[in-house]
Amino acid sequence: xxxxxxxxxxxxxxxxxxxxxxxxxxxxxxxxxxxxxxxxxxxxxxxxxxxxxxxxxxxxxxxxxxxxxxxxxxxxxxxxxxxxxxxxxxxxxxxxxxxxxxxxxxxxxxxxxxxxxxxxxxxxxxxxxxxxxxxxxxxxxxxxxxxxxxxxxxxxxxxxxxxxxxxxxxxxxxxxxxxxxxxxxxxxxxxxxxxxxxxxxxxxxxxxxxxxxxx
Amino acid sequence: xxxxxxxxxxxxxxxxxxxxxxxxxxxxxxxxxxxxxxxxxxxxxxxxxxxxxxxxxxxxxxxxxxxxxxxxxxxxxxxxxxxxxxxxxxxxxxxxxxxxxxxxxxxxxxxxxxxxxxxxxxxxxxxxxxxxxxxxxxxxxxxxxxxxxxxxxxxxxxxxxxxxxxxxxxxxxxxxxxxxxxxxxxxxxxxxxxxxxxxxxxxxxxxxxxxxxxxxxxxxxxxxxxxxxxxxxxxxxxxxxxxxxxxxxxxxxxxxxxxxxxxxxxxxxxxxxxxxxxxxxxxxx
Numbered sequence: 001x002x003x004x005x006x007x008x009x010x011x012x013x014x015x016x017x018x019x020x021x022x023x024x025x026x027x028x029x030x031x032x033x034x035x036x037x038x039x040x041x042x043x044x045x046x047x048x049x050x051x052x053x054x055x056x057x058x059x060x061x062x063x064x065x066x067x068x069x070x071x072x073x074x075x076x077x078x079x080x081x082x083x084x085x086x087x088x089x090x091x092x093x094x095x096x097x098x099x100x101x102x103x104x105x106x107x108x109x110x111x112x113x114x115x116x117x118x119x120x121x122x123x124x125x126x127x128x129x130x131x132x133x134x135x136x137x138x139x140x141x142x143x144x145x146x147x148x149x150x151x152x153x154x155x156x157x158x159x160x161x162x163x164x165x166x167x168x169x170x171x172x173x174x175x176x177x178x179x180x181x182x183x184x185x186x187x188x189x190x191x192x193x194x195x196x197x198x199x200x201x202x203x204x205x206x207x208x209x210x211x212x213x214x215x
Numbered sequence: 216x217x218x219x220x221x222x223x224x225x226x227x228x229x230x231x232x233x234x235x236x237x238x239x240x241x242x243x244x245x246x247x248x249x250x251x252x253x254x255x256x257x258x259x260x261x262x263x264x265x266x267x268x269x270x271x272x273x274x275x276x277x278x279x280x281x282x283x284x285x286x287x288x289x290x291x292x293x294x295x296x297x298x299x300x301x302x303x304x305x306x307x308x309x310x311x312x313x314x315x316x317x318x319x320x321x322x323x324x325x326x327x328x329x330x331x332x333x334x335x336x337x338x339x340x341x342x343x344x345x346x347x348x349x350x351x352x353x354x355x356x357x358x359x360x361x362x363x364x365x366x367x368x369x370x371x372x373x374x375x376x377x378x379x380x381x382x383x384x385x386x387x388x389x390x391x392x393x394x395x396x397x398x399x400x401x402x403x404x405x406x407x408x409x410x411x412x413x414x415x416x417x418x419x420x421x422x423x424x425x426x427x428x429x430x431x432x433x434x435x436x437x438x439x440x441x442x443x444x445x446x447x448x449x450x451x452x453x454x455x456x457x458x459x460x461x462x463x464x465x466x467x468x469x470x471x472x473x474x475x476x477x478x479x480x481x482x483x484x485x486x487x488x489x490x491x492x493x494x495x496x497x498x499x500x
Contacts, residue, residue: 008446031442035310036236039438118313118452120237120244175453178315204449 002027003058005048007034011111011169012067013055014203019071019165022199025078027057035119068100071162083159095155096163103166105135110170113177125178132179136187139167143186152193160197168194172206218419220249220493226287228390231413231425232264232275233282234308248284249493250418255282279427280308281413294389298409298429307437309410309426309444316455317494318414318422319463322394323482324455325412326386328367329475334450337370344368347475360388360485362478373408374443375434376401388482391491392416400431410444419494420461424448466498 002020006013006029020027032054033039041052049056049065056065057073064070075085086092109131115121116128139154146152154163172191174181181188194200195209202208220226232246238257245267246253252267255275264275264284275284278293299306314321324330328347331340350365365384372382385397385407392414397407408430415423426444464470465487472480487498 008442009449031438033438033441035441035445036234036308037438037441038236117315120311120313122245175456204446205453207453 004029005032005045005054005056005058006030007032007040007054008204010034010054011173011203012107014169014206015067015165016055016057016070016074017203018168018201019074019084019162020078021201022165022197023074023078023084024199025074068103068162068166071100071166072096075162083157084162084165086157086161092155092157092161096161099154099163100166102135102139103163103170106132106167106170109135110174110177110179113179114170114173115177117177129177129179132174132177136171136174136179136181136184139171140184140187143190147186147189152190154190160194164190164194169203169206176205218250220286220416222491222493223287223290224391224489224491225249225416225493227285227290229276229283229285229289229293230392231281231311231415231423232284233262234311234425235262235277235280235282236308237311238262238282246415247417247421249286249416251286253284279306281425281427294393294411294413296395296409296411296427296429298407299427301429303432304429305432305435305437305440307428307430307440309428309448310441311415311423311425312445312448312452313417313421313423314452314455315421315461316458317420317462318392318416318424319486319491319494320455320458320461321414321422321424322388322392322412323463323479324451325394325396326362326388326478326482327476328365328384329473330451330454331367331369334454335447338447338450339369339372340367341370349474350477352477352481354481354485360386360478360481362386372398373401373435374439386478388478388485391486391489392422392494400433402433403431406431416494422494460496462494462496464496466496469496469498 004016004027039045040054046052055067057070064073072085076087109128112123113125113128116123116125153160155161192209230248232248232253233244233255238244240257243254243256246255253264254267255262255264262282264273266273273284275282279299283293332342332345348366351363353361355361363385367382369382370379372380383399387395389395395409395411397409400406400408411427413425417423428440430440465483
């Protein structure tokens with residue numbers, strides 16, 4: 001069974017829990033005392049990931065770090081429909097790769113602001129917020145134009161991909177870093193669509209969509 | 216928000232300014248108490264606290280894994296928690312989390328069972344078990360608020376719970392910004408685990424919640440205790456940060472309580488009677 005080295009309040013850990021739930025993949029979570037224990041910098045954890053970062057998974061002898069890399073692995077291995085990561089579609093893989101890198105940008109801005117505000121990280125919060133707004137504006141326009149063309153998801157597939165899962169958590173948690181989303185209506189609609197994917201689960205700070213689909 | 220605190224009951228009391236676990240040797244940690252900017256620095260087993268403006272030292276001490284400071288002249292000691300000295304308990308700092316709301320709101324939320332099914336769905340409550348049964352509230356001889364006979368059905372009351380159970384709670388407001396709960400231990404039903412929430416009033420509309428947990432060791436380790444505490448508290452955080460107004464209104468007509476809010480009603484009255492105004496919207500004279 002997959003072992004996930006996990007921290008409940010990490011959006012990067014959450015995206016793996018989310019995809020595994022949607023794929024119906026069973027896993028065992030090992031809680032790492034990220035805060036305040038800094039267990040991700042402990043000797044035993046650095047032996048697993050010398051970068052000292054969560055998440056990490058172990059599966060079938062493979063140890064893998066980096067949330068985006070793990071999303072790719074999980075979808076390629078455990079999604080027989082090949083929708084979440086369409087390994088036979090080069091254009092789609094290119095698009096997904098582009099937005100996975102974008103998700104890293106969301107982490108280094110929106111997540112950084114949240115760590116500053118909530119957990120006292122010594123970051124330049126104004127720069128982090130400004131950076132997040134810049135990315136949100138770009139994604140909001142991308143999604144808005146997509147809606148005009150009948151595209152509901154980040155990539156140009158008629159179904160969600162790992163790119164949606166990669167971008168979702170730190171957008172949903174942005175308010176905790178003082179980054180409101182009022183101005184991003186297409187992002188808000190997209191968030192509701194993600195919340196209605198079968199197998200969606202919440203994390204602390206993320207609430208489910210209302211049960212009934214809007215008429 | 217910039218107004219200095221003039222409540223003697225707060226100025227002359229001890230407040231947490233840092234969890235020792237987050238301090239790095241020799242590196243100043245920025246903290247803020249009652250609107251006053253502070254720096255906390257660890258030196259080996261010791262830690263000192265200074266005021267950023269002027270660099271004057273602030274009276275400080277360590278207890279329960281935290282650094283405490285008093286801006287005035289201490290009128291009493293740090294709250295004594297007998298269960299923190301019982302050998303068969305983990306005593307754990309649960310992870311300090313900043314919340315953009317008055318600390319009085321955080322205390323009141325901690326006292327509220329009514330939100331369990333809606334905010335802590337699947338953990339501390341679920342539908343349709345939403346009823347808060349009547350409970351008792353009294354003010355003790357020690358001038359604490361005590362709520363007893365609190366019961367709530369919880370799907371996962373604790374990391375060691377094996378399925379849903381009716382959980383007994385006792386709540387205690389110990390100081391204006393300090394509140395504790397005691398709940399049944401799932402493995403030793405006769406004994407209670409305790410969580411004390413020490414709330415650091417950063418300023419009138421910002422606080423830091425420092426949960427301190429005293430859990431019976433049987434069947435549980437410290438990372439799991441912290442995991443569960445943060446899971447639960449991070450569910451409360453967005454709710455708290457969206458409360459309007461951010462300060463706690465003390466006027467009895469300001470917000471409409473229901474029977475389940477009996478302990479909140481007592482808490483607000485208790486604050487009024489003790490002239491606590493910092494973090495509050497005082498009642499009209």
